[in-house]
Amino acid sequence: xxxxxxxxxxxxxxxxxxxxxxxxxxxxxxxxxxxxxxxxxxxxxxxxxxxxxxxxxxxxxxxxxxxxxxxxxxxxxxxxxxxxxxxxxxxxxxxxxxxxxxxxxxxxxxxxxxxxxxxxxxxxxxxxxxxxxxxxxxxxxxxxxxxxxxxxxxxx
Numbered sequence: 833x834x835x836x837x838x839x840x841x842x843x844x845x846x847x848x849x850x851x852x853x854x855x856x857x858x859x860x861x862x863x864x865x866x867x868x869x870x871x872x873x874x875x876x877x878x879x880x881x882x883x884x885x886x887x888x889x890x891x892x893x894x895x896x897x898x899x900x901x902x903x904x905x906x907x908x909x910x911x912x913x914x915x916x917x918x919x920x921x922x923x924x925x926x927x928x929x930x931x932x933x934x935x936x937x938x939x940x941x942x943x944x945x946x947x948x949x950x951x952x953x954x955x956x957x958x959x960x961x962x963x964x965x966x967x968x969x970x971x972x973x974x975x976x977x978x979x980x981x982x983x984x985x986x987x988x
Contacts, residue, residue, distance in 0.1 A: 854977025857915070861924060861973035864907055868931070869966045871900045876959060890946075897939050904932040919978030927969045934958070934965060 875896050881889035908928030915921025938958050945951045 854918070857918065858974060858976045861911065861915075861976055862970060865924075865928075865966070865969040865973045868900070868904055868907070868928075869963065869970060871896065871903070872959075872962050872966050875900060876963075879956075879959065893942075897935075897942065901932060901935045901939055904928055904935055908932050915976065918976060920972060920975045921977075924969065924972040924976060927972050931962070931965055931969055934962060938962060 875893065878889050878893035878896055882893050908925055908931070910925075911921065911928055912925030915925060938955065941951050941955045941958065945955050
C-alpha cells in the first residue's frame with residue numbers, strides 16, 4: 833500500500849476511492865447544459881427584439897435557433913455515446929436528444945410562422961416551455977455519476 837493510499841485509508845471522513853472523475857464530468861456537463869439554457873433565453877430576447885421592430889433581430893433569432901439546435905443534437909449524441917455507462921449519463925443524453933427534437937419542432941413552427949402560417953400561438957408558449965425542459969437537462973447533469981451527498985453519507 834502506498835503512502836497516499838494509507839493516508840486516505842486512515843481518514844474516515846474522506847472516501848478511499850476518488851470521485852474526482854464523476855465530479856469533473858458533472859461540472860462540465862452542468863456548464864454545457866447551462867449554456868443551452870442561456871441560449872434559449874437569448875433566443876427569447878431576440879424574439880422580443882424582433883417583435884419590437886429591430887430589423888437585425890430576425891436574422892439573429894434564426895441563426896441562434898440553428899446553432900442551438902445543432903449544439904443540442906451534438907451534446908445529446910456525445911453524452912449518449914460517452915456517458916451511457918455512468919449513472920444518470922444515459923438519462924442526460926436522452927433528455928438532450930428529446931430537447932433537440934422539441935427544438936426541431938419549435939424551429940419548424942417558427943419557420944412556418946415566418947412564411948405566413950398562423951402559428952405564433954404555438955411558437956411562443958412552446959418557447960417558454962423549452963426553458964423548463966432545458967432546466968431538466970441541467971438537473972440531469974448535476975446528478976451525473978450518482979455521487980450525491982446522500983450517496984456519500986451512505987458509504988460512511
